[in-house]
Amino acid sequence: MSQASHSIRTALVTGGNRGIGLETCRQLGRAGLDIVLAARGPARGRTAAQELTRQGLRVRGEELDITDGGSVRACAQRLAEAGIEVDVLGNNAGVYPTEPFFSLDEETMRQSIDVNLMGAFRTCRTFVPEMIRRGYGRVVNVSSGLGAMTDNVPSPAAYGIAKAALNALTLVVAAASPSSVKVNAVCPGWVRTDMGGEWAPTTVERGADTVSWLALLPDDGPTGGFFRNRSRIPW
Template structure:
């Protein structure tokens, strides 16, 4: 892939998002590392070799998304690849889930990707190239007894639906896919998880660098299509 392409990764100052940034930079892309806390983002970006810079981006805040898009536009930076990685993981059983917990999960896990897609995908369509990767989970699958944990799974099931909607709303030169990274050793996944962040990031990086003949509108794990 040409080094002229630029990727924006959300929730990227640690864990899977940070691994995605590093692997994309290794692949020759310019990388914008999105982080709610700009200083943490800058420290994370400083540890990556290659053209990586941090931007303040809180996907749960529509003003933050708009401000980030405006700053990038003013700097002449176009986003060719969007990796919607930012997420939260509420684990309460259904009857313990408050309306606020569900709302927070939807704000980050669903509406965050909705906002960034609306901000950046139209430019991809206009320029004739784009890759969107929504970091989802098998916890959102409807084929495994329903979303689980409830607040998290409901939001991820909705993110899968959003993936299909966006894929069906753009021409084929913009590839829009979802993926499950698996159980990864991060702050979210815990120390007992079997996969490293690099292993969890692999499918996202593959989807972010698909060729023109690559798939779109699919859900992947370990680079293989899985059921919604």
Template sequence: MNRTALVTGANRGIGLETCRQLATAGLDVVLCSREPDRGLAAAAGLAGLRGRVRVEQLDVESAESVLACAGRLAADGVRVDVLVNNAAVYPTTGFFAADEDLLEHTWQVNLVGAFRTCQAFVPGMAERGWGRVVNVSSGGGSLDAGLPGPPLYGITKAALNALTVTLASTVPASVKVNAVCPGWVRTDMGGAGAPLSVAQGADTVVWLAQLPESGPTGGFFRGRKPIPW
């Protein structure tokens, strides 16, 4: 039976490329998008790959949306073996210019959304004795690096890193939980001047999604190498 990977925020950028690479490797993919039309349009470009691609409406900012998606998949007998928490927002507002609404929105997408999907899908991995969770974070959330970059983004990505460590210590060793910094990638978020292609940005995400039993857990990686929290 093929493994199935669910990728949030997957209708463009690193999320879409992650779906492409995983489906090329033979995994079935659940491509999640807040807007179903955009998800369907993105999935059309993945036709003919080894793995099947299913589009699901999923807004990580909504607990009801996450639970509804999980319910639809369960009803169809779809087991999520790999969870890639890629959905994110990147506000560039300065610390003192930001208001609580912007902080709450960033927090809900970048941290609480991953918390929701982990609660929905990781227990099944633990019960079945195999799973991979990849939280797409950023060097901007590294305390060691001083949280460089926009403040709300860095704060919430640091919290996502903390979620990664906590979850990794909570689940069996057969479920591997890691965070990744894709680097500066040419996406809508990264801009046209970024040095890395989306294929390069997705590489470590896909590597972590397919780790062997001997692979690491509870780590933070860039370019397939560990980096400090």
């Protein structure tokens, strides 16, 4: 998967081996992008990448643990050595702790912050500078309305706090980047995935739709926004 032609963009999606991440890889692959399907578990990542390759998509599986800065940098180095430039970054990997605040232990809180916030911090710090240098980039942070502070308290506690912080990170990275690099957050809704559960009302195809839409924004598209169903929503 070479980046010889800049007409073909490359998207890296974290947590790409299942759920919204896998469907985002599928949708962006069908839209003509090369895909780097990043997963913490290399075997799961390879299996998912092979599934999409059999569907005729151009997919490269990569091991990437977003809780480990060394793993993020090593992935970036492997891609650079292969001549692959990341044009689109989908920060999808996440965890969903549900404990009420006074039942919440420090380790669970730390894990939520490390995955849901610091994971995106690490990948943005690693991949966005090159987007800025090349004059093109799209960053999509998969957040949640449960992290919005406009009309509700962020909840469940560890998850909501981390997603509220991810929304803040979205604004900070957008402000630090030129308009050629679009940085947005998305609430995919309550989606029928392993995390969302079988009773969730939203299909994974619908949940990934706005993620893919933001990943493919035109030059005059928005940046620094929070979206659900392709429409801006309050923070």
